[in-house]
Each structure stands twice: as structure tokens, then as C-alpha cells.
Amino acid sequence: MSNRTVSILRLIFLVVFLGWLVIWIMMPTKTYKNGWMPNLQSKLNSTYFGEQGVNLLLFSFPVMLIAALSCVYLHLQKKSIRSPSSTSTTTTGVKTNRLAFWRRPVVVKAPLGIVTAIELAFGLMFVSLLVWSLANYLYVSFGQLHMHMPGEKVWEAKFRSVSLRLGYIGNICWALLFFPVTRGSSILPLFGLTSESSIKYHIWLGHLSMILFAAHTVGFVIYWAMTNQMVLLLQWSKTYVSNVAGEIAIVLAMAMWITSIPRVRRKMFELFFYTHHLYALYIFFYVLHVGASYFCMLLPGIFLFIVDRYLRFLQSYQRARLVLARVLPCGTVELNFAKTQGLDYNPTSILFINVPSISKLQWHPFTVTSNPNMEPHNLSVVIKSEGGWSQKLYKQLSSNVNQIQASVEGPYGPVSSHFLRHEALVMFSGGSGITSLISIIREIIFQTTKPDSHLPRVRLICAFKNTDDLSMLQLLLPIYSTPFDFSLIDLQIEAYVTRETEQPPALAWKPIQTVSFKTDSLDSPISRVLGPNNWLWLGAIVTSSFVLFLVTLGLTTHFYIYPIDHNTGEIYHYSFTCLWYMFLVCSCIFLVSSVILLWCKRQQNALEGKPIQNVEVPTHDIELEGLPHHPETLIAQKTQVQYGTRPDLKKILLEAEGSDIGVLVCGPRKMRHDVAKICSSGLADNLHFESISFDW
Template sequence: MIRGPESFKYVWTSAKLKNEASQTSTEIYRYTTKMKCLAAWRFLFMLLILGWLFIWVMLPTKAYKDAWTPKLKQSLNSTYFREHGTNLLLLTLPVMLIAALGCVYLHFAEKSEIASYPESRAKKSHGCQLFSRKRPVLVVAPLGIVNIVELAFSAMFIVLLIWSLANYLHTSFGHLHMDKPGTKVWKLKFRSVSLRLGYIGNICWAFLFFPVTRWSSILPLVGLSSESSIKYHIWLGHISMILFAAHSIGFIVYWGMTDQMAQILEWSKTYVPNVAGLIAFLFSLPIWATSLYPIRRKMFEVFFDTHHLYILYIFFYILHVGVAYFCMILPGIFLFLIDRYIRFLQSKRRTRLISARLLPCGTTELTFSKNPGLRYNPTSTLFLNVPSISKLQWHPFTIISNSNLEPDKLSIAIKSQGSWSQKLYKQLSSNLDHLQVSTEGPYGPTSFHLLRHDAVVMISGGSGITPFISIIREIIYRSTKPNCKVPKVLLVAAFKNAADLSKLDLLLPGSITSIDVSQIQLEIEAYITGDKEHSIPTEESDNPYKPSQITTTTRWFKPSPSDLPISAVLGQNSWLWLGAIISTSFIMFLLFLGILTRYAIYPTEKRGELYHYSLKTLWDMFFVCACVFLATSVIFLFQKRTSSAPEVTQIQNLELPIPTTSPAGPLSCGVGGDDRELESLPCQPFVEATRVHFGSRPDLKRILFDIKGWDVGVVACGPRKMRHEVAKICSSGPPKNLHFESVSFTW
């Protein structure tokens, strides 16, 4: 029997549908397998973290001191590690293992692209995080915005401190140390309390450096980045300083009561050097004083410069506590040192600056050359240094570009409001052919889940709109992908004056002309709080602004052979190379420490002599620094050698654009009236989506309560008061579909 054309068409269509179904099943199977593997990894990390925390809970107990310690010393304090052994195994090794394995996990989590398929499952996934952040439950000025996960961990940490202090005191009061015959019991207890407060401060130091490690493999596991967790560093810093101040003052008072003031200047060869602790305390005072919010906010340069005393503070602090307690806080310092040295190596490279776009509102858009292989997520930041202004100061700025839309360029926005940014604006306004700059980063979230909501509300104040520019550009990119749903977006932007409307010109990259943005469901509500309608310049009315204030100027810079595009500091597989640095440097540290102990320290102690207490600590610090510098330098130089040639070729192939001066964007001037839709933009859909309100502030409660949808993401960036107001609305209002996030880069 001969089949007709319709029969062949039917068979062909059926085969095609079966093939598509088979491919879909395969994709679902692969996706499910990847999710199961990542879930197994997360379970392993959870066990390691809980085990590490359990050791901290048991550490101050009598059971640990009387039952665990003798057995641990017998088995772990070998001829290779001595008193290092117990703390290295229980308190240092678990964190270093998490950091190294976390790098491998993050590498495969990024490669798996779990956010791209399938959409229904991706919405419920939390990516590489062990914990997902919930709605804010507490908004208090000193603490800021605290969600349920943060509140739970903060409460557990406070309980840990109280638990540790109570157990330490209970144990020590039963065995009071009589350092001077005839001392009264209450004085001995006073000394014991002062000593144990120092122990508690050491617990804070075990966590202190994790939040300031910008390139961390541990923070992403708990859904954090260095920018979002900087407040934890501030909290821990204040708590530790209060405890150390009480510890230091307590001992000074005790020595004064017992006529032992000479103890302050003692540097013992067999025990804690008191003078080292005093020096560390003196260095900590200016660091603490300048880190207080009023001083830090008004005199940032003083705070920044003074904070570099932390190097001397750490040095004398470690000398004071000795090797056993140094091992307790070693993981945080070790990982921070790796991060800091990588940043130093990256900062020595000069970055290719392509152009500077000066907006009428005083905001500057700087565009750099970027390696196409570099990927970053929205709301990421880039640290910038301009040697002609200051060789020491580094300032973080929000990245407004999108690594997919603009594969060879990276842009940041800088508001001219501080002395440093004003000097930069002045330099860029002059006729410069080339500006020497260095960069660190970019840093940001390893995954971006905000766009998985059905609708997104972005609320900004002033320069707080800059993180949202990168989010909107990400939405533009995703709208071009087939079968990719993007959420509805409402941007509520509050500006002080009409000139600030020019910031809206940054929403769409100037180089993007072929993308149809009409597919984006975007609404923009712009509020001008400081200007009335009649103060806005028009063609028919007198212009109250100078011509330079209503024009956008773009300046192009000549390339230099020494300038390179921004690229991943350790190449395309940065997470794997970071894991190699962590594991290699730590193994080297253990080897060098074991060799020194076995062939220098152990023979001395075996003869009945005491190895100098401070010399052991100096050896530890030297080995840590040497191993980190050696391992990092070798891998960095290897990556630089393999990637430098393509980068130089890229710079040489760049053509220098002709300098031009373009008028301000239609969103920044020529606005006619209150609550009117803007017109005459090249990008008509953006014009139709924008409404400007003059002389009023947004009614945030009404706006948020009117949002309809099962799942609404609310993100706020701007002044603290505004962010707190939005957080209170999301936490206390009747809608249960509002999921709040805060973007803040103010320290």
C-alpha cells in the first residue's frame, strides 16, 4: 500500500513530537540529577558547619576540659603539632575543608545553569544557598533590617556567648589562680571574669573576618555576599571591642588593686606577653572610635585610613593570645589573607578606561573594557582606585552594565557628592586624553533569584537607582531569550530635583539599538520631591539651568599599551583555582609547621627546656603569610601568562571613537507637567512607561498594597529611612506575597 502525502506528513509530525518529548525528558532527568547532586553537597556542608559549631558549644564546658581534652591531647598533640593539634583538627580543618569544597561546589553550580531550566522548578530553587532569606521581622535603627534567619542566628550567637561565659566562670571559680599570695577571693574572681571576657571576645574574632572576605566561597553557601554581610562585621567588631575593653581595663584594675602594675609591661618567655595585649588594645581604640557610624559617615577618609591599623592590631593580638588560641581564629584570618593578597595582585594591573559620560545631575558613567569571558550578576560592585586623586583610597561603585548585553564593556555609575568623587568629576570634565585607573572585582551575588518572582517592585531614592539599572538590563536580556518569562516590573524612583531624571537615561545601554524592549512589562514612577512643575525648564520658558547642566557630555580616552580589560583575576575557572589556592596553601602550612615542630620545638621541649612562647607564634604567622603568598603568586602568574596575550590583542584592536557631545536624554529635561507621560524618546516603550510626579513623595504603602500577584519581589535601595519604611510595610502589612530584599552599600 502506497501512502499519500498526508500520511507522510502525519508520520513525520508524530516522529518530531516524540523526539521533542524525548529531549524534554532527557533535560528533565539531567536537571533532576544535577539538583540531587547539589542537594547532597549542601547536606555535606550543613553537617560540617553544624559539627564546627558543636565544638564551639562544647569548648567551654567542664566535660570538654576534664574528659575530652586529655584524650585529644594524647592522640592529637603529637611530636609534629604539639599544642596546635587539637584546635587545628577541631576548629581550623572543618572550615578550611568547607572553603575548599565550597569552591568546587560553586564552580559546578554555576556551570549547571539551574536557573535556566525548567522555569517552574527554578522559581522554587534557592540555587547554591544553604538558607533562604525570609521576610524582615525586625527593623531597628542600630541593627537595621533583620529577617527571620538573621534573627535566629544572631540569637543563637548571643546564647553561645552567654553559654560560654557562664561555663568558663563556673569552671574557673572552682580552681581560682593565685598569682599573688594573700589575694582575697573576690579579687581572684574579678581577675577570672576579666580573663574569660577575653575568651569570649576571641569567639567573636573566629567569625569577624568572614564578612569582609570579598571573594569568599563560604558566604554564598548561606546566601550572602561581602556587601550584604558587612553589617555582621560591624556587629561583631563592636561586641568584640566591648569585651576586649572590659578584659583590658579589668586586668589593669586588678593589677592596681594587687600592686602588680609592673605586669603591664611584662613580656614573658613562657606565657602570655601582657605588653603585646596592651599594644593591641591601644591600636584598637582609634579603629573602634573612627568606625562609629557618625564619624564613619561624615569622615570616611579618616575611618578608611585609620582602619589600616588592623594589620598591627592583628599582629600584636596574635602575639598576645598565643598559638593555641590563634588556631581558633585561624580560618577567618587565613581566608581573608588569601582574598586580600589576590585583591592586591589584581589592583596592580591598570584598567583600560574607554569613556566617561557626564550627566546633568552630576552622575558620571565610566565605561571600561572587559574580557568577554567575564560574567557577573546584577547588583554587583566594582572597586575603583584613581592614583592621581589618592593612591590608597578604594571606593565601591555599582555596576550598571550587563555582562550578556555588553560582553566587552563594563560600566559603573558615580554620584559626585564626596570630596573624592568631586575631584574625579573635575578631572573628567577637563580635556584628558588618558586617565590611569585600577580596579578590583567585580564582586557580587553568585546567583540572582529576584527575577523568579511574578512581579518585581524596585524602590529607590537618589543614587539608589543604580543597582536597579543592572536589574532592568538583565530583564532586557532575558526578554530576548526564547521561552523565557520575565516578571512585571514597577520602578519607583524618588529624586531631589528634575536634573536627577537624567539617571533614567542609563536604563538602556547606548550601544543597544536592535533589541525590542516593547516586550518588557515595565512601569516607571518618578517623583521629584524638591521641584515644582513650573521650575522645570522648557523651550518656551526661561531656562534656570546653565547649558552645561542640561547637556550630557561623553569623553573618550586613548588606550595605553599597559592598560588591560577587566577580567576574572584567576581566569575562566576562578572558583576551582581559588579552591586550589586554599587547599595548597593550607597543606603547605601544615607541612612547614610539622617540620618545625618535629625538628626544632619538640627536641627542645624533650630536653626539658621551654621554647619561647612568642617565637612559636611568630613562626605560625610567618608560615601562614609565606604559604599564602607563595601559592597565590604561582597560580596568579600562571593565569596571567596564559591570558595576557589575548587581552593585549584586544586592546590593540580597539578603535578610538571620535569624541562627541550629546544632549541630555529626553527623560532628564523638557518634561511638561505633573502626572504626564513622557514623549519623544528614541525608545518609545520606555517613554510610554514613565510618569513623573512633581512636588510629592511616593505613597509606598499604597503602592505595595495595590500590587496584585501571587509572588512579588520588593527590593529597596537608597537612604536608610526609606529602606526601613519599605521593610516595615513588607513585614507588617496584610499582604503575604511581598518578599523583601535590601540593597545597601553604605558601611
């Protein structure tokens, strides 16, 4: 990708995003209400879009344009990364050093967790936007105060105005709420984010919006009680917002909010999981309450989420081909799926898995540990049996079953790997957290096959509860791959067994059981739902479905809604207009996505000619002990095991040698927070922290 193309696209993104942001800043002011809005409505108000033409242009179009162009940008970036002549590593390293301060943790404390400088800066700006908007809304409304019933007092009217404007502020949070949970988003990578790393933003926005909506609801109930209008609780107006729809929406939202509290979510995960699927009904009644005008303002996030959710459904509709599993004595399993050769992904990517024999509805995310370059036909994930779902899976695999049906969504992950830029890596893991680091080490192993490759020194610090957990270290090596020389890696492994005070008589490197599965004609290798050029096809879906929505909406309004409003003397039902908007959004997305998916499948089948064959692996135990030159033996030689103690995190980090040390941690919250505090303390300037956490 040429520098000129990159610069042009980035300039477009910046200009459009800043313009969209200015609209949100100006919307609560008198200038927008009395100046901009009337002028725009006089020019854009037509029989095709009515009053919503302004909101579609100002709030929906800019974000949809960014989403479409970013697909082109990511496609070109993907091609440039694959290019052998690409020199992006050096450029990335320079830019990363400049941004080192902004990526440094500055707040490490519950309930926010680990917050970097750039996250804190954007968070403060967002809160400032909320405060600015509320202050301007109240200033304008108090200056033009309306009494909604005879004898109403001024303070009562102001109380109603405050309650109403709190709902307006909650809508600003809603405008961003769905972007972090759009797994295949083309917008998040522009900010260097993945859906997994930005889940916390969804949580923050969810809590904040619920506080505002709860205050909005309670405020109106109090206002109606004070003014003897409690009958309005049962009102479903034909010409204005539906109070009943809003009440149903807040009840659904409260159920999701309460079950998402960390303590409730950890103890009753299934309750949280199933309750959170009420979001579809919540969106439905929420839109019926706020109306078509606000729906157009919030449309981009919801639109892109529905596109992503439908594509995920189409991928999960097919069963994935499970080739074999490795069963470890510590209650851990490695599942190996067949995949198409063109499926590429980066370390720390996530795969969502559903096993119908355990639960038809539950989907669980796991880190992909395989490397697409070393294992072109294989994709593996590691699952630690810590919950009810994973324990049932472990029991099934331990009983020597010959077939397990599974469906997958993904993999999803970063668009590039940046950890290789460091001079050295210090990686901390606790328990099953090592699975995320396995993918990074396998990428480094692959880099040894490249000439003149930059390989950082790696120090892996692992904390395990029991001796049997040491067997997870054997998963650092794939079960089958391209040839490599493991001795070329400067790898030092330090394992700490915290709940045992001394080494058992026999060395803990126990054998791994390998289970092969029968093939099934209904199973297929994992592949991108839109094929190798998935970013371009995603851009085509986003663009085509949004244009089709605008066309069908314009025709529906012009030939059906507008004549009723203006020719029959009646007013078209407020809620029916919202239903049309939601129906057209969903139907356009489903139609366009289905057509493009069928087209991609036909092209893919024509290119492949025949399905990928399974890689046969002999069913024997893989032992770490063996000949001196076995790779498993090399892992044992590179590993130091200490019993009855925990790693001294501060000593390890402050004694790390090198001017550029990448610090990665994946494990319990306390470990992540302790490492982040050390890196942010200022005691060492060479530490660059990055948390890898999937504890939602």
C-alpha cells in the first residue's frame, strides 16, 4: 500500500470523524437548534425522507462512509503486510516509541481496572461532552420553558426538563454502545483495537447509559406522581413517544444490567449469558420509545452490529471439522480443527466455540494457539476445565469419544502483530492465561524459519497451582507443523508451582493423550465467511445494504407514509414509522449479506475444486521425555521449576536488561494489576506494558 494512498485515506477518516464529532458537540446548542437545523431542514426535507433526512445525513452517513472506506484500507494494509518488501516493522516501531507514554497505564484500580493515558484522555473528553450537552440542553430548555398542564409550577416543569434531558444524554452513550461488541468491525482496527480488547468500553458505556436511563425513568415517574398524571404510565401515543415501550425497555435493560454486575456474572454466568440475549427485545422497544428521529442518530452502531451478527450466524450455521484433541492430565484439552489454507490470523486471536451436545445456545471464546504459517491446514485452541461447560467437554474427550459436533465463529483478532518490534519480551501468565502467550511463542518459532528476522529474547514466567499444570508447557509446540529449529529461540521459561512445597518424586512431565475423530460429510474446514478478500466483501455488504436501505426507505416514505400524513388528513402512527425503519434495516442487511455470501461460496468452491483433506495424526501418547533432540526435551531443558513460591514481579521487571522491553501479562486480575502498577510506577523507562485479558 503506497504512502500516498495511506495518507489520503487517513485524512478522509480524520476529517469525516471530526465533522461527525462537531455535530454531536453542536447539537444541544441554540446555534444548532435555531440556525443550522431549520436551514438544513428547508433544503433536505423532502417527500422521500421527511424530517429524518437531516439526521441520516449528519449522523448516519459519516460513520457508514468511514466503515466502508476502512474496509478498503484494511484490505490494502493486509496486502502490504504480506508483501516481502514491506518495511512496516521499522515504521511501526518508530511510531510506537512516540506513543509509548500514551500507552502506559496511569490508573490501575477497580472498578475501571487498567486504564492507559490515551484511554483516560478520551474518557475525560467523552465525559466532558456529556456534561457540555446536558448543560446546553438545560440552558436552552429553561429559557423556553413550557408548562405541560394548567397550574403546573415552574420547578415542576424544570424537574420534567431535567428528567427528559438525562435520557438525551443516555442516547449519546447508546450511539457508541455497539461498536465495541462488533467482532468483525472495520472501524476498531483504525484505532488499534479489537473487539476483545474494547469490551471494557462496552461495559463502561453500558453502566453509564443505564445510570442515565434509570434516572430518566425515575424522574418521569416522580413527575407524573407529583402532577397526578400516573395514567401516562399506560400511554402508547400515536403522535409521540410510547411510554409503555420505554417502560418495557427499561425493565429488560435492568435485567441485563443487574446480571452483568461482576459478582453476579462470575457466580451465575449462565444467568448472565442468557439474560444478555434480551438485547434484541431491548433494542426493539427502545427504538419504539425514542422514535425514528433518534434511531437515525444512533443507526450506524446498530446497523454495523446487525451486519456482523448476521454474518456470525451464517458462519456458525455450518459445523466445523474437528480433527483431533490432545487431553492433558491437568484437566486441559487442545482442540484441533481443520481449516482452509487461505485462512490467516494473528497471535492472540479469539475463536468462539459451540458444542451442541453440551449446550445448544452457549458460545465460549478461546485463544487460538496455532500459527497459520506453521500449520496451514490446522487451527487449535486450548481449553482449561474451570467451569461447568468446559468440565463437561473434558469428560467427553476423556471417555474416548470418536466424534464431537462443534460450530465456530471467527477467528477474530488484531490485524497485525506488533510484539516483534521489542528488543526483548517478558511474559507473565497465571493458570490458563498461558494459552494466549502460546500463540505468540509459536509466531516467534515461525520467524526462525525466515532469513534475517528480528527475534526478541523471551522470558516466560508461568504460575501454576499444581504440578500437573506443568503439562500445559508442552503445548508450546504444535502437534504437527513445518520443520523448525527450536534451539534458535532465545527462550527462558520459569515455572512456579504455588500450592505444592516440593517437587514430587517423579518429574511432572506426564504424557498427553491424543484422540482422533471420525470425519463427517456434514463437517467443513474453518474458513472466513466471506473468503480470503473478506474486508472487500464486508465493505460491499456495508455499502450495498445501507444504500438499499436508503432507497427502500425513500420509496416507502414517498409512496406510502407521506400520502397518509399529507393527503388523508390523518397522522401516520409514530410507532409504525419506527417499525418500518427497523424492518427495512434488517431485511436489507439479510438480503444483501445472503446474496454476497452465496456469491463468495461459489467463487471459493470454484477455486478450491475439492475440499481440504484431513491431516491424519497417529493416536499415540506424546511424551515430553524421549531422545535428546526431541523438541519436547528442549522445553524441559529450557524450564526451571520452583515450588511453594510466587514470582517476584517487581524484581523480575526491574532487573530486565534492554532498552525496549515488551511486558505482556495474561492471568488473574491481581497479577495484571500488579504488573501494570510496576510498569506505570516510573521506576523503569524501558518497560512497555500490554495487558491481554479476556475476563469479561
